[in-house]
């Protein structure tokens with residue numbers, strides 16, 4: 001699909017706007033709605049539709065800047081809100097902080113997120129409540145909460161213990177369907193809900 | 207006028223690492239034509255080299271051995287003192303990235319996992335499955351977010367402003383709002399990545415136009431060793447998406463149409479894990495001598511992973527499997543992968559020293575757009591990610607030294623003058639009546655792949671240069687459909703194309719002049735290395751007539767005397 005778009009811009013309509021970069025489904029630039037399905041244009045094979053007409057739309061839940069380019073600012077704001085980085089209190093060792101293979105595997109699916117915002121576009125909650133954190137930000141938070149090396153204060157869970165956080169999710173799994181990298185953001189939301197309950201019952205989530 | 211202490215152009219690994227090192231003390235801004243997370247570093251798959259000695263077969267690895275492998279791999283064109291610095295820094299920066307949260311794959315004992323890679327005597331490539339660039343770039347971006355680094359996202363640096371031997375800042379193009387601004391800065395850093403798109407067949411992202419190198423060159427900054435272009439042995443046919451060297455590191459075979467592991471003939475000891483220049487030439491030779499396979503998309507060789515088994519493929523190479531399934535409908539657990547050599551990496555770039563300084567005061571460069579040189583004539587796999595982070599970090603240290611010791615006063619006058627030139631040029635493009643950019647780019651990149659490729663020859667290189675001169679003429683009339691500055695990607699393509707032609711010119715002229723074969727530069731008419739005449743770097747600067755003026759520079763040799771390269 002991406003190569004069709006590039007050809008259209010090159011040879012037919014030079015004013016057509018869409019984002020693109022890696023053309024190998026890792027950079028997350030070329031997300032759009034293709035025949036009703038949210039996906040990366042680069043990995044969508046046009047031949048698979050078997051038709052001469054394909055309908056392209058910009059990603060929902062965002063303001064349109066031009067053609068297929070949307071303003072991703074709200075997505076990045078939610079991402080920054082959850083403090084998307086490793087937080088440590090212990091002093092750093094001389095070499096690596098040890099982590100077992102099993103501990104590393106636990107964060108695997110969330111590490112795979114490419115921040116393309118397919119899930120954000122697919123989320124029905126965001127369509128009615130723009131203050132909702134959204135699936136990608138919660139998957140990122142879970143990636144750090146589950147990381148054996150992370151030592152963020154327990155109070156971070158209080159910030160998402162509400163309708164704009166984990167309790168806002170309708171659990172209709174649209175985000176899972178939309179993810180081009182097989183990440184399951186709903187798993188992270190359920191995981192965070194469990195952490196909140198654990199903290200309530202036992203005073204700590206890990 | 208917009209102004210910062212330091213403007214860093216490029217939000218890939220090199221740019222982010224430089225910013226993280228400077229932002230606590232200075233007013234720093236990153237400017238990137240795509241959101242930093244979309245930078246091409248994200249696509250790196252295989253890993254990053256550091257002599258951690260975690261691997262059971264690598265217990266006596268050391269930074270000295272890493273240095274030797276890198277210098278030998280470079281075919282002795284690397285500056286040895288710089289390689290020493292990089293290899294000493296390697297474990298330090300890998301641990302630092304780990305402490306900042308980078309999720310490396312692990313060995314059973316909980317240490318960072320390492321795998322064998324081409325041209326290395328020990329398994330020293332640290333990795334995270336086959337998404338190492340993704341985890342490194344995410345970690346550095348996370349670090350930048352935690353420190354509140356200012357980012358101008360989707361802003362394009364259109365020109366570099368140099369006056370009186372000093373850099374005063376850049377002219378920047380805000381792509382979304384369609385406005386052009388001068389940005390004044392005491393220091394400007396270029397971390398703009400590679401130029402893969404100058405070639406027809408490349409593993410690089412569509413944004414890898416090399417315009418940073420072209421912008422610096424046009425502003426009078428010397429560039430170095432441009433003829434050394436790395437061709438990766440294994441690009442997927444059709445899309446040319448990279449199939450990582452880790453496939454061979456994990457044990458994959460290369461197979462010709464006689465069902466032979468042909469690397470036996472070319473590198474009997476290292477086999478598939480010989481350095482990239484050697485493996486790419488071997489594949490190309492097999493294809494040219496009729497032992498390849500035919501496909502409407504081109505001739506190819508097969509990469510066989512089947513014997514690794516489903517579990518190893520799913521655990522160590524899941525991204526590769528997904529690429530194969532998504533893009534050509536092949537599952538490497540059961541089928542062989544059709545691959546061909548493709549342009550992959552630029553060893554050359556903006557001429558810097560080991561502190562990332564250029565000839566111009568206040569102008570620095572790091573990462574793939576720079577040439578220190580640590581890769582010489584051929585880069586080893588896993589050494590480029592290392593280069594970006596090490597020299598990103600060292601640029602921050604050098605810049606701090608420079609700003610602490612000097613009273614630097616950039617001026618607005620040269621910035622305003624340049625702004626005027628840029629605006630005039632854009633108006634001209636809008637009013638032209640010639641060709642649109644795509645057809646010119648298509649001819650340029652075909653010319654480079656056909657005539658300045660893996661195997662080179664005098665008459666073909668002369669032809670390449672002739673065509674580039676024609677293309678330059680055509681470019682003078684380049685035309686775009688709309689004069690709007692708002693979200694006008696065609697206009698951006700037209701501007702970038704001008705720089706790409708300059709980059710191509712310096713590659714072709716360097717290749718034409720260098721009458722020897724060294725690393726990735728192979729001349730059929732001069733098929734051996736000639737240390738007596740050519741153990742030197744090529745320097746290109748913009749000449750008065752608009753063509754590159756070539757000179758040469760000594761290679762720094764510390765303790766490794768050039769030897770024949772055997773694998």
Ligand SMILES: Cc1cc2nc3c(=O)[nH]c(=O)nc-3n(C[C@H](O)[C@H](O)[C@H](O)COP(=O)(O)OP(=O)(O)OC[C@H]3O[C@@H](n4cnc5c(N)ncnc54)[C@H](O)[C@@H]3O)c2cc1C
Nearest residue numbers: 216217218219220239247252253363399573574588590591
């Ligand atoms: C597919 C692939 C796989 C690879 N795998 C490995 C590997 O496993 N190990 C390894 O060591 N190396 C690998 N490499 C090489 C390595 O990934 C790159 O050399 C490295 O990531 C380059 O990083 P960088 O920071 O220099 O540039 P990039 O990450 O390319 O970033 C360049 C930045 O500059 C910006 N930019 C460019 N020009 C302008 C401009 N004019 N104005 C504004 N912004 C601009 C871009 O937006 C971007 O943010 C691989 C390369 C490819 C192509």
